[in-house]
Amino acid sequence: MMNILFLQLLMSTMFLTLVSLHLTKKNFIATVSYAIQSSVIVLILLNSFFETKNIYIFIVILATLIVKVILAPLFFNRLIKKNAVVFSASTYLNAPLMLIIIAALTFIANSQKLTPLTGIVPGNQVLLSLALSSILLSLFLIINRKGALSQILGILSLENSILAFAIFAGLEQSIGLQIGVVFDIFIWIIIAFMFMSMVYKHFGSHDVTSMKNLKD
Amino acid sequence: MNIIIWIIQLIFVPVISPFCVGFIRKIKAKLQNRQGASVFQPYRDLWKLLHKDEIISKDASWIFTFAPFIIFAVTIIVGASIPLFASFLKNTLTSDLLVIVYTLAIGTFFLALAGMDTGSAFGGFGSSREMTVSALAEGGFIFSLLTVALIAGTTNLFAISHSGMFTNSKYFLSIALAFIGFLIILLAETARFPFDNPATHLELTMIHEAMILEYSGKKLALIEWAAANKLVIFVALAANLFFPFGIAETVGLGAIAIGIIILIAKILVFCFGIGVLESCIAKFRFFRLPDLLMVAFILNAIAIGLIR
């Protein structure tokens, strides 16, 4: 129902949320960006639902709405308040270098080389290349960030990007994908929550780099 | 007729061997300005030993008892399988060069075991030295016989002596080199100078004598006789494979008689040579012997390479 332009707008929003996840220094903004991203996904799913009238998609939408848009950011915010010590949202690379790499990754995703991948559904090529760049950016986010919260957000946005890619590549029809996504989300959130509390209890901080001491 | 020839072939070596040993001793005695014992003395020695009692060590096992018989039997078989006075005989069964080499090795094997069996220090050392020399001599032995085999185109000893390869002078150098190699091996395997002194009983110098030190009576007679047989076997091989002149090539009483006489003459020439050699040089130090054996091997290898 929604035409291509609106979908492109949605994807661009998602892309921008990712960029903001990269650039922000405060965790709160990161959580908000994640919430926006998830609502984008919900809207895309709604679009897909209206096109195919598949009841399962509706269930998935509901689940995604509840978990990703509402509950997850709430969890994260509570975490931030509970462990209100210094939440390191720092990065390895400085801002200009980061932006250059982001630009390079986007360029690669949109390039001719990757056309066989992004050309799976020729009509949605722009959307697919945006989704692919989101995937690459999420991975880069995980690499670049030092704090555990940012990394988990990175993984979750990776999931979102892959879901978007799958929808635009025409794969959303398989029930297994949908159920899998829901289940995955649910478990992920629970684990993330427990993991974060445990990590804080053991190490006194959420800085993942301190785990280097485990090596020897 | 054939039966008679085979019987002569069979008994020739054991009958003539004590005579050859006696002959060598006589030559050595003459060169030492002595009269020396009669050339038939070894026969009398064998008779004496066969009629004596024996003492066997209580540490010895059945190997000690059986070894002399095996060693003697082996020399009889090999003696019957080599070309002696007749090259027209066809023996395709046991007359192969490798069969000869390894059948003689059976004798060496049991002799060495018998030396170790009584647990005396002399026997053990004798076995050790004998196996060392024998192991290194085997290469030269096989290769020297191989040279003439390759020239004649067959490894059957009777056929080699029949082949008349001396008519072709281009093989002369190969045959000469192989002959020198074979001479060295002959001295090694028959326990003569410079490898071993057959008349010594000093622990520093004896090899063959050390292994048979514990033997007495009939068994000693068999072993001494077997050693003499081995001497004649090697001399006959040297005579007939490298200088096959005069050997009977056709069936006929006259040819055979001439063959026997010429063979005895050749054997006596070789024994004379050995006697003179033993009087002229000293026994080598043990660790110089491998060098000599390797020289024999290399000469033979060169001889093979020279065959065109």
Added chain:
Amino acid sequence: MTEIITSAISFFSLIILFAIGAIGSLLFRKSDKLANLFGSFFAIAGSLYGLIFSISAIISGSVLSFSFKLPAFPLLALSFHIDLLSEFFIFVISLIALFCSIYGIGYAKHFYQKYSLGALGFFYNFLLISLFLVVTASNGIFFLIAWEIMSLSSYFLVVYDKNDENNVKAGSLYFIMTYAGTAFIITAFLFLYKYTGSFDFAAIKANVGLIPLAIKNTIFILALIGFGTKAGIIPLHIWLPAAHPAAPSHVSALMSGVMIKAGIYMMIRIFLDILQPAPVWWGLVIVIIGAVSALLGVLYALTEQDIKKLLAYSSIENIGIILLGLGSALTFYSLNMPALALLSLMAALFHTLNHAIFKSLLFLSAGSVINEVHTRNMEEFGGVIKYMPQTALFFLIGSMAISALPPFNGFFSEWLTFQSLFMGIFQLQSFVQWIFIIAAGSLAFTGGLALACFVKAFGATFLARPRSLEVTHAKESPLSMQVGMGVMATLCLLFGVFSGYTATLLAKIGKGFTIFQNTVSPIAVASNQGINITNGFASASGPVIFILLVVVLSLVAFAIRYVVNKNQKIKIGATWDCGTDLTPRMEITATGFAQSIVTIFKRILKPSIQHEIEYHDVESRYMMKSRSVTLGVGDIYHAYLYKPLHKVINVLSTRAKNIQSGNINAYISYIFIALVVALLLVL
């Protein structure tokens, strides 16, 4: 009837018999005796059936070929191709397995209450299954699976006696070397797959023309190193003297007699069957490797005091002799002399069979002695012939066979090998002829040195006076062990005496190869069982030699004992002792026996001697408390080949360790970069 015996179902029932033995053994592991009997019984039954199968298959000349495709795995197919060569190897395996299993019933009693006999039965039967599969598999992946099973089960058998730490170390060395070899084999198969498009041996053989020559040479070298590691050629042999002594004796016999021949089987299969036509230098390389292995193997055997290590080195020597035959077969075929190539192949196969028989016999008898005296060190044996006369007789027959003394079987296979080398010298020219001359020289010396080695082994173990107290408590082995050894000793004699008949069968097996199908047989067996090589070049007859020996020996013995001097008195006295008391210290030791040869070959063996003296008073150093002398043989393979390799691998690994920084971000960035690069490359 023959059709039923030699059918596919029959072959599977063979495998199933062993499988029942394996699983049953494991099920009954609670009861030692039951597990032992069950496992051994089915192993014996399987081996007997294998013998019947292979003999009827060889005599009827049948070739079996069947395969099962597995839809789940496109490249793997359980395909079997049992041609005459495989049937020959099945015969060898079954024969040795039969007697080792019979021996094992009595031998395993030694392990009751100490280790799990269920595990022994399980791994033993699995080893046998894998051996059968290795020689009949016709698909590359299936072959590799069977090879892996063989390596794993033999590893567990090597470390079976866990209490001795040396055994565990030997097992680790064996494990690493086997897998290094397997890596080379896998690479060779991958190359074959790439150029012919299939893992199936028949398909590869049909498409061998598609492989360029450079790749063929590479495959040759890879396969030579891979299978050579299993066979134990020098310098890849370092695991053999460690692993074979560590295993239980009947397993050592099986490993030494049969498992290393699996490497030889594949070499024959790949070089003579699949990769033909081949360049000349392949055969020459194998001849040289064979000559070197034979000579060095026997030299190292002479330096050993551990009787099982001595036998292990002797196996290396005999593998060298088999390779001489194989190499000359390759050379002759590449030079267009198929009759001679067939002769050399027959020599190699005959020596494989003979070595399996007499080496197993030697290991089994050595195992009996070790069982009673509880040590492997020959310096503590001595005089065992009085306590274990039958074992001594069997060991003597084994020693005579391995030293190639007529009329035993070892002589005839070495005779055939010699004859093929002689024919090579006779008919070839220039530098190929020189390689054959060197090979013949090496074989001649090896024969002599092997004789010396086994005089030492037999003499030091069985003759003279006992050197330790344990020997005086030794008892003869139980009946099952004696039966196992006795029948093998008889086989040594029979295969020697009936070598003519065996040679005809081997010629038939050789003609089963595609390349030899139209070749005239190089031998003719006369009515008196004399083997004649073509053109009357050579001939020898097994039965005649045997009969002559027996007849002359009896005549001489009769004449001397009963005709000459019937009244001779034989007194038993002491060995001449020069007036002192006779002690075991006066006998020659195994070390002393070989010392002359070691000194002569000191450039190759690099013997070393170290003195350590402990004084009562360190200051004055006059009165010695104890003095020890350590004699050693230099290990040039470790110094020049394995240590440098080890050092390179260590350096590379330490450098590579830096990748593991412990930082999660680093690891994920590796994944990321890999993903991007993969995307860019593939698309």
